[in-house]
Amino acid sequence: MGLLDGLRAIFGTRAETDASRDADPEDLFGMSTAYLTMEADLGYESVGAGALCFAGVDSTDFRDAVDEVRAILEAGREDTGTDFAVTEDDHGYHWVVFEESDPEDLVTSMHFAADTFVERGYGSRLLAAVFGYEGEKGPAYWIYSFRRGAFYPFAPRPGRERDSGVEFKLESVLDGELEIEREKEYWYPLWPSASGRHPWE
Known part of the structure; x- marks a missing residue:
């Protein structure tokens, strides 16, 4: 299975079929307190960035919706200071990338966009929200998988390896504070491009 097929399976039709409940952007507010636990209990600092991943639609109405997202974020930039950009990756998926040093403002801006x-x-076009930390x-x-309505940890390492020990530690500490994905097959890695640092790059 290639990367594109994997994304379709984990965030797309199979995830929608297997969804345990309707996803809700309100779930993102769980990160408003989870970042405190990440810092205090686990020693992880926010990287001051996050992103929404979505699948595009070749229609004028959808492009208008993306423009509306841009307009709302632009209007809020003065209040929150959150910077943003809309990009497309090598696989044809689209991202709204946010840069914000205040984790709570970051969550708020991501929620507004979602x-x-x-x-x-176009809620069905939303695939994932990604929050970055450094330890x-x-x-x-x-x-956060919008189709599954749940969070899961991802700890990438050089050579496209994953630190499963870190991922299980994050799961155990944040379980109960975040809605955790119980089916490990849905803990799909979002690898950055060869030249990127984060999954949205």
Whole structure:
């Protein structure tokens, strides 16, 4: 299975079929307190960035929806200071990438963007929200699958390896604070490009 097929399986039709409940952008607010636990109990600091991954639609209405997301984030930039960019990766998936040093403002901006997609009728195009952290052992991410309505940890290491020990530690500490994905087959890695540092790069 290639990367594109894997994304379709984990975040796409199979995830939708196997979904245990409807995903809700309100779930993202769980990270508003989880980042404190990441810092205090696990020694992980926010990297000051996060992203929404979504699948595009070749239609004028969808492009208008993306423009509305841009307009809302642009309007909020003055209040929160959250910077953002809309990009496309090598696999044809789209990202709204946020840069914000305040984790709570980061979550709020990501929620605004996700909620706008839902209100415009494109909630099904949302695939994942990604929150980045850095610790002594390296980077770690919390990934929220909109189709599954749950979070899972991802600890990438050089050579496209994963630190499963770190991932299980994150799961055990944050279980109960975040809605954790119980089916490990849905803990799909979101590898960055060869020249990128984060999954959205």
